[in-house]
Amino acid sequence: MSDTTLPTTSDNRLSITGVRRLLPETATIFEGAFSLLHCAVKGDQMYRGVFAVLMFPIRHPDRYISLRYTDEKDKVGEIGVIENLSAFPKETQTLIQAVLKKQYHEHIIHRVYGVRHEFGLLFFDVETQRGRQEFIMPWRHDRAEDFGAEGKVLLDVNDNRFIVPDVLALPTKDQRRFTNFIYW
């Protein structure tokens, strides 16, 4: 059990019982009524109201996309995983990108203009991809978690996500303002 890389035969063995790979030749993805995404898999049923989830949102944000659905009993199931979206036709890629956009609502912080500490809360004044914003987060370790190697994801009081993809890439002053409080 000491090998870090499993042999290929083992990979193949695992794939038999593992996740279903969705390929352009086996899966047809299209938009249906109410602008919902539908997915028809060869040899299987048609799934309606499909949504997508990234399996490695930090390490592989463009790959390994799990397509999922909710059944009438409110149970969420997985249809399969798209390993490489670029293998699909352009219009399918657009549809998948659109459902992924619905799955993730995050604010990417480019600048940190100010951080104020009061009442155990941090009051942030930042620039995100949506413009200048202010948010409040509790000053606690569990509200600022690692995001990749050098990034941080901050959860505000409402659990909205504010991401600094790379703290070291922030301008020096912003970095200091940020790490004065988010030092862990």
Add this chain to the structure above:
Amino acid sequence: MTNNDLLLGRVPSELNTRPEVHNLGADACLFSVRSDLTIDGTVQDVWVVVTQTKIFTVPTHSQPTALITGPFLLKDAQKVQTRHTVGSGFLQLLIDGTYVDVARYSNARREIFGKVRAELERLIQGHPLNTEALVHPSEFACTKCGLPLPARRAVCPRCAGGRSVFFRSVGLMKPYQNSIVLLLCILVMGVGLDLLPPYLTRILVDKVLTPKENIHWLPLILLGLVGASLGRQFLNVIIGRTSSMIGTRVSKELRERLQTKLMSLSVDYYDRHSAGSLMSRVLWDVEYFQGFVWQVAQGFLLNVILVLGIGAVLFMMNWHLALLVLLPVPFVVIGTIFFWKYVYPQYYRLSDSQSKMSQLLTGLLQGIRLVKLFGQEKREEQRFSDSARYMQNARRSVEMSVATFNPIMGFVFGLGGLIIWYAGGHRVFEGHLTLGTLMAFFGYMGMFYGPISAMSVFSNWLTGFMSAGQRVFEVLDANVGITDEPEATPLNNINGAIELRNVTFGYDPYSPVLKNVSIKIEPGQFVGIVGKSGSGKTTLVNLICRFYDPQDGQVLIDNQDVRTLAQHDIHKHVALVLQEPFLFRATIMDNIAYGRPGASPLAVMDAAKAANAHDFIARAPSAYDTKLGERGAGLSGGERQRISIARALLCDPKILILDEATSSVDTESEQEIQKALVRLCKGRTTIAIAHRLSTLKNADVIYVIDEGKVAESGSHEQLLELKGVYHNLVRIQTELTRLES
């Protein structure tokens, strides 16, 4: 969320003028709620309008004024749900078997849309709108000042007490006011004694040494210096002892108050706060209060008195020189601010690096077998090396800053001395100043700069104290959560009947775990609860024990709503045996008798015998006096479980709840535990949650919980005949058993 985000009985005025909104029958509007996102995630205000018959959304500012979604007819919707995605959520209706997006909202609107979901569910089921539930004030923001709360239903840090942490801490010292007044008097006396030596030095130089006369004054002056020094040290002893006496008492009382408060807080509070964080508040944050008196008296008041007193003396002696003494003060102030802002946060990082290394080492040492088994020693070495480097950098950063800061400050103070040497020397030469006065000036100057420098240390301490105090008062001010009614009905003897009547509950109130669950258990019945992980089985038990209150419906014991009963009374009659039994670091006897501390040794042995624990206990050299390690270390899983059963048995509860009591032990131990449970269940209402369905064959009724609802109920045979969820579970388990054998 503001009051303008929810409008009852009307659409917002800016939409009122739009003909297409009127055409949709918005005049019959029940309510409108504002969302902050469009379906594709664009940040924009969108109104969700709900009428008697339909729901649709309209953007606040759009050209042209098209609807974003809908209209959806409520009669076409089978169900409504809120689906939480990463950072946002969707309000969805189930139409023709597929969930359709109606509106999207950011997490800031999650609470209000949770309420909207509940109300739409009522409307779809044909019930009238519950306006009260819809307008219920937010649990995530202070109702007084609107400040977002650190957690749901947490105390508003701004409004808590109205006074600052500092003044609340001063309030804690009230019982010791006499000692504190004495302390202050001694401080003033101490300052008086501190001023004496430079004054005597001045007389010594000017009246004895320089004119070389009055030699008989010399021993008297020296005696005065010795007396001042002795007196100062004596006062220091009194100050130290008094501060310590007050500090230790205050911190002891505060720890006791915190512990009492922690015991009174509901389970819900512990879901939101980690045990480590609470431990740190009781153990380390309170430690700051220990030094409060000393720091305020010695670190602040004494220094203020010294600065004012010595400053006055310096100006009286020579105001020209005194002004020069003040020259370095602005630099000291700037330096202190710099230290505050840039150097002090580096200490946080150092402390974080130490804590991370400690976490890494703990994990590494606890999982050493796994590391060896997977041959990951090199990788762990690298991880440790990274952590050590982080600590090295953090420490280097602190020490380099301090190593630079302190000499600069030293130079600034030294510069003050040089200025006085220069200006004072000139004045002595010119005959405007005596040498003795200059010497005394130097003596006082050292005493003047010392407190200024110490004030910056006090400010550092104050930062730590304020944040520690904030954390301590946050616990003391926390909402207890589940409270007893003032006139709670006493519950002396019970039959053991339990009923859950239309119970809906979720740990997040807007994402229910149990949905309209109704269960009726007769006294003495043996009831099995089965279902997949996360289906809501343990939640059901949590409600019976009244660790939480349902958002909707009632939990009844002997036909009495548990909310009308005292929690202590409920817990007296209910015993819980958990999957992972918790044993304290105490003797086996103490652990078994935990719920009945006065139980006789014979009663404890009887309970252990009934739990099939007596024999293995007897084999230990110290038998019932065997001291157990952390969480029962030294015993096997099955043995720990049997001790926990003995503990439950000794309390003789009328209601017994077994939550996966045998799922983590081996087959042999399970048999032993099962035998014990057969004895334990006699004459009691027993609720058993189990994965191994074979253990529930003899249950009077089995409830199958699926997705928070009762999917099936009946005896083992009846459920098998149904050929539903239970039948499927039994089939899977039978196949698994066949494969294992």
